Amino acid sequence: MVKKTRKAKTGAECTAEAMRQINPDVVAAYPITPQTKIMHSFSQFVADGDVDTEFITVESEHSAMSACVGSSAAGARTMTATSANGLALMWEIVYIAASTRLPIVMNIVNRALSGPINIHCDHSDSMGCRDSGWIQLYSENGEEVYENTIMAMRIGEHPEVLLPVMVCQDGFITSHGVETVDFFDDETVKNFIGEYKPHYPLLDVEKPVTYGPLDLFDYYFEHKRQQVLAMQNSVKVIREIFDEFGKISGKDYDFFEGYKLEDAEKVIICANSSAGTIRVVVDELRDQGQKVGLLKMRVFRPFLNKMVVEKLGRAKAVAVLDRSDSFGAFGGPIFSEVRSSFHEQQQKPHIIDYIYGLGGRELDIAQIKKVYSDLEQVKNGNLGELVRYLGVRE
Amino acid sequence: MTEGNGQHTHHEEHKSKLKNWKEIPIGGKILEAGNSKEYKTGDWRTFRPVHNPEKCTNCMICWMVCPDSCIKVGKVDDPAKGKKGVSNKPNLGNFGGFDLDFCKGCGICAEECPFKAIEMKEEKEFKD
Numbered sequence: 399m400v401k402k403t404r405k406a407k408t409g410a411e412c413t414a415e416a417m418r419q420i421n422p423d424v425v426a427a428y429p430i431t432p433q434t435k436i437m438h439s440f441s442q443f444v445a446d447g448d449v450d451t452e453f454i455t456v457e458s459e460h461s462a463m464s465a466c467v468g469s470s471a472a473g474a475r476t477m478t479a480t481s482a483n484g485l486a487l488m489w490e491i492v493y494i495a496a497s498t499r500l501p502i503v504m505n506i507v508n509r510a511l512s513g514p515i516n517i518h519c520d521h522s523d524s525m526g527c528r529d530s531g532w533i534q535l536y537s538e539n540g541e542e543v544y545e546n547t548i549m550a551m552r553i554g555e556h557p558e559v560l561l562p563v564m565v566c567q568d569g570f571i572t573s574h575g576v577e578t579v580d581f582f583d584d585e586t587v588k589n590f591i592g593e594y595k596p597h598y599p600l601l602d603v604e605k606p607v608t609y610g611p612l613d614l615f616d617y618y619f620e621h622k623r624q625q626v627l628a629m630q631n632s633v634k635v636i637r638e639i640f641d642e643f644g645k646i647s648g649k650d651y652d653f654f655e656g657y658k659l660e661d662a663e664k665v666i667i668c669a670n671s672s673a674g675t676i677r678v679v680v681d682e683l684r685d686q687g688q689k690v691g692l693l694k695m696r697v698f699r700p701f702l703n704k705m706v707v708e709k710l711g712r713a714k715a716v717a718v719l720d721r722s723d724s725f726g727a728f729g730g731p732i733f734s735e736v737r738s739s740f741h742e743q744q745q746k747p748h749i750i751d752y753i754y755g756l757g758g759r760e761l762d763i764a765q766i767k768k769v770y771s772d773l774e775q776v777k778n779g780n781l782g783e784l785v786r787y788l789g790v791r792e
Numbered sequence: 793m794t795e796g797n798g799q800h801t802h803h804e805e806h807k808s809k810l811k812n813w814k815e816i817p818i819g820g821k822i823l824e825a826g827n828s829k830e831y832k833t834g835d836w837r838t839f840r841p842v843h844n845p846e847k848c849t850n851c852m853i854c855w856m857v858c859p860d861s862c863i864k865v866g867k868v869d870d871p872a873k874g875k876k877g878v879s880n881k882p883n884l885g886n887f888g889g890f891d892l893d894f895c896k897g898c899g900i901c902a903e904e905c906p907f908k909a910i911e912m913k914e915e916k917e918f919k920d
Contacts, residue, residue: 499819560818598821608822620813621820628818 400646401583409572412540412579413479413505413565414439416547418449419587422503423474423594426454426465430484431517432569433507437479459484463491470500471609473599475551478502481569482509482523489527495562496531497625498610499597501554502562504532505547508670508721509569510757518758519569521669522722525731531625533563533632534699536669541579543567545647546696551591552639558631560597568671570758586646629700636697653697654705658684662691664773665710665747667736668719669695672754672761676719679766690770695732703739710736713747715777717769719788721755729753729785748776754788765789833860837897839912841890847909850886854901854910862895864888 407415413436417425425444427437444453452474456462459480470476480488485506495502506524510516524534535550537543543565550563567573598607613621640651657673658680659665666676673694683690693709710716718737720730728734733751740746752769755761765788775782817823855863866888902910 497819598817598823605823606825609819611820611822613820616810617816617820620811620816621818623813624818
């Protein structure tokens with residue numbers, strides 16, 4: 399019987415609690431706001447002897463990810479966490495972790511990349527490494543952080559996947575906001591996670607292997623092709639893990655999760671904490687008889703374009719909310735993928751993009767109402783600017 | 793690069809042995825030990841060393857300086873062309889040819905040879 403305990407925790411503490419229950423062999427991390435609170439909590443578990451983890455305090459994030467690569471290659475279940483500039487400093491090794499097929503789980507507490515220097519939430523950090531080969535899960539609140547982190551471990555370690563996984567939460571909004579969260583008992587999580595069987599670990603002296611050799615024009619491309627397959631395989635695996643964990647939690651998880659979507663004509667797509675605020679507006683506008691809905695993106699990598707079409711095909715106007723910009727591109731990262739998903743479709747909604755919330759700029763109810771109001775125009779074919787900026791002083 | 797060119801044929805042979813993406817271990821891992829000998833680096837070569845047995849005294853300085861251990865020790869490739877006194881018996885410590893599977897053509901042997909018995913020639917001059 400699954401025992402749930404309801405506690406008041408911040409998002410960062412939810413990550414630490416998931417890590418305590420996972421009890422990874424190695425954690426290597428360097429402090430950076432707002433991630434620091436995760437490792438602050440987790441290092442307490444280490445100090446108190448609540449976990450068996452070898453906790454490596456390194457001198458930079460480049461070293462943190464390097465230590466994770468080494469420990470994961472050795473065959474240890476490995477976790478870390480970072481934010482913004484810390485992730486930027488890891489960059490080189492972030493790619494190496496994915497291409498060496500090491501199932502490291504890393505919590506990203508989303509924060510704006512400098513400069514000018516800013517410690518608050520936007521998604522420029524995790525969106526910037528969307529091509530690095532990591533699976534990316536996004537979390538609306540602390541409870542989703544907790545659940546995504548547990549599921550991430552199983553997804554990445556699956557023999558048909560063997561890829562690292564990022565679990566993202568909004569800096570401060572989620573990481574430092576206290577909410578009530580249902581936690582499962584240790585035994586349930588331990589049984590769900592299971593024992594880690596590493597793929598050709600370096601420490602297996604009976605089967606010596608080489609990691610990270612030079613890979614030139616004759617084989618590099620083939621290894622990249624394998625990464626493509628691993629990402630494709632992860633679709634099936636994520637589906638299975640969502641269903642398996644859903645039986646424990648009693649919830650439904652999906653790559654894209656709709657709210658009042660069935661007959662919705664005007665839909666907003668977003669990731670992370672903004673979904674909660676948008677849901678409030680959807681309820682209010684529904685009470686006024688407006689056919690509005692929300693599509694929350696839980697999984698960005700792999701990107702399920704077919705599901706986007708399936709879930710939004712009946713909508714008339716769609717606004718994508720991107721909490722990061724891709725300077726010089728046609729809209730933000732979520733927008734361009736959502737929009738291109740519909741290219742072959744005969745029936746498709748008008749789709750516009752809003753860049754919002756950069757550097758922690760608040761997304762309030764009035765702004766969301768304005769988006770739905772704008773979509774009324776868009777629905778009628780008055781498209782206007784396809785890429786807009788929400789909440790910036792004009 | 794023309795047909796029949798030495799480097800080209802070597803390259804084609806190398807290409808025909810390459811495995812597809814479903815046949816190789818993931819993540820660039822190498823599961824067998826001692827495999828570097830399978831990686832023929834000779835096709836990196838632009839210049840090929842050519843040995844002149846008339847000038848060679850078997851001092852073996854080339855053998856000492858070659859960074860890739862590509863100077864073979866033993867008999868000369870063709871004893872008929874060999875200089876008088878050059879052994880045609882194996883493993884007697886004499887110059888025994890170049891290992892062209894691995895020679896990258898750096899030219900250190902030619903540079904260091906005190907008797908100018910090694911000359912670097914462009915690969916395109918060879919047909920094998």
